[in-house]
Amino acid sequence: MEELKLKLKQQIIEALNLQDTKPEDIDDNAPLFGEGLGLDSIDSLELMVLLERQYNIKVEDPREGRKILASVQSMAEFIQSKQPA
C-alpha cells in the first residue's frame, strides 16, 4: 500500500504538472480539493483519466468520484479494491 501511495503521488504530480511539489509534500490523508493541494474540477477530470490510463479503472458513476478522489489514501484504497486478488 505504501508503495502504491508513493507511485500515485508521483503520477499526480506529473499529470497535474505540480512543478514545486514533491511526493513527500503530499499528506496521505490531506484533502486534494479545496484545501491541501487546492485542486479544481478540471483536475478531477485529469485524475479520472489518470486512473483509467495507469490502472485501467473506469469510474462508472461520477458521483463516486468525490469519495474516491478525496485524498491519496482514498484513491489508493480504491485502486487496491479494484485489483484482482
Place this chain on the structure above:
Amino acid sequence: MNKHRCYIQGSAAISAQHTFDGDFFSAPMVTTSTNNLVAAEPDYKAFIPPNSLRRMSRMLKMGLTAALKAVQNSGQPAPQVIVTGTGKGSLSDTEKFIRDIEQYQERALNPTPFIQSTYNSVNGLIALQQQSTGYNNTFVHRGFSFENALLDSMLQLHEGVGNTLTGAFEEMTDEHFYIKSRIGFWKDTPTGNAAMFDHNTSGSISGEGATFFMLGTERTPNAEACVTGMKMLYKPSAEALNKALPVFLEQHGLKPTDIDLVITGRNGDINTDHYYRVLLSAHCPATPEVPFKQLCGEHDTAGAFAVWLGAQILKHQQLPDMLQSYATNVPDPIRRILIYNHFIGEQHTFFLLEQA
C-alpha cells in the same frame, strides 16, 4: 472618424529579442546558429497565478502575459473588445491531443490539451482574467490573421467601442518545424538569423512570439503611435502590386517622399524577397529601409511584430542599435513609417503608422 485610424495606447511583445523586458533599443541582437528563432519567455509568475500557470502550455502563457502587459502599459481599464489573429494557434496542445488520441485509441483522453488546443483559447483566458465579456474573436487566416484582427478592431472602434485589445500569437514546435522544412520553408543548412540575408538561397528562419496592442480612438498620454492605414492584397500580380502602393498612399493624402522609413518583411528567401526590392526601388528608392524578420523570424503573424517595432521607433524617435547598420539616413523627426510585409509571396500587407 477615419475607419482606418486608431491609436496604439499601449503594447507588449514577446519575441526572441529583449522586447518584453530589458532595453530593446540598446540591447544587442539575440542570435541563433540554427534556423529556428525561439521566443525568450519572461517570468510569468508576475502575471499569472501559479495554480493557473501549471496547466497552461507555452503559447497560452506567452499570449496571456503579452496581453496583460499591453493593457498594463496602456494605463487603460479592461478592454471592451478582444480580437486576435493566429496562423497556427496552440500547436503544442493540438499535437499533444492528437498524440493522445493515437496512443490511447480515442479513450481516456486528457481534457486539458483538448480545451486548450482550440485557436480561441488565448482569447478565452484573457477574457476570463480581465472579466471582459464583450465581443471576442480570433482570426485564423494564415498570413492575414493579424491583419484581419486589426481590421476588425478598427471597425469595432469605428462603431463606437471605447477600446480594443488586439494581438497575435504563434508558436513553433519541433514537429511543425520539421513538417515545414519538408516543403522548403526553411534554409537547408543551419544559417542563423544574423546571417539570413547573406546567403543567396531559398527558405528562411522560423520564428514565433506574441504581440498585443491596446487600441483606441483617443490619443492618450501613453500613446505610442497612430495606425492610419492598412491595405491587404492576396496574390497580387506584379502589375497590381506596383499600382497598389501609390494608390494606397494617395488615399491617405501622401506621396512616397512623405514616408520617413520603410520596414520590410525581407526574410532572406530568394524566391520571395524580390517583391520588396522591386516595389521599393520603383516608388521609394531614397527612403531608408530596415528589415525586421531577422529579429522575430518568419511566421504567419510576423506583421504584428513589425507594427510593434514601428510604434516603438515612432515613440522613441530612434532606431534600435541592432537596426542601425541597415539605414544611415533616417530623418529626424521620424513622423511616418510604411510597413510592407508579405507571407510566402501570397498575402501582402501595407501598414501606415504615424507619430502619436
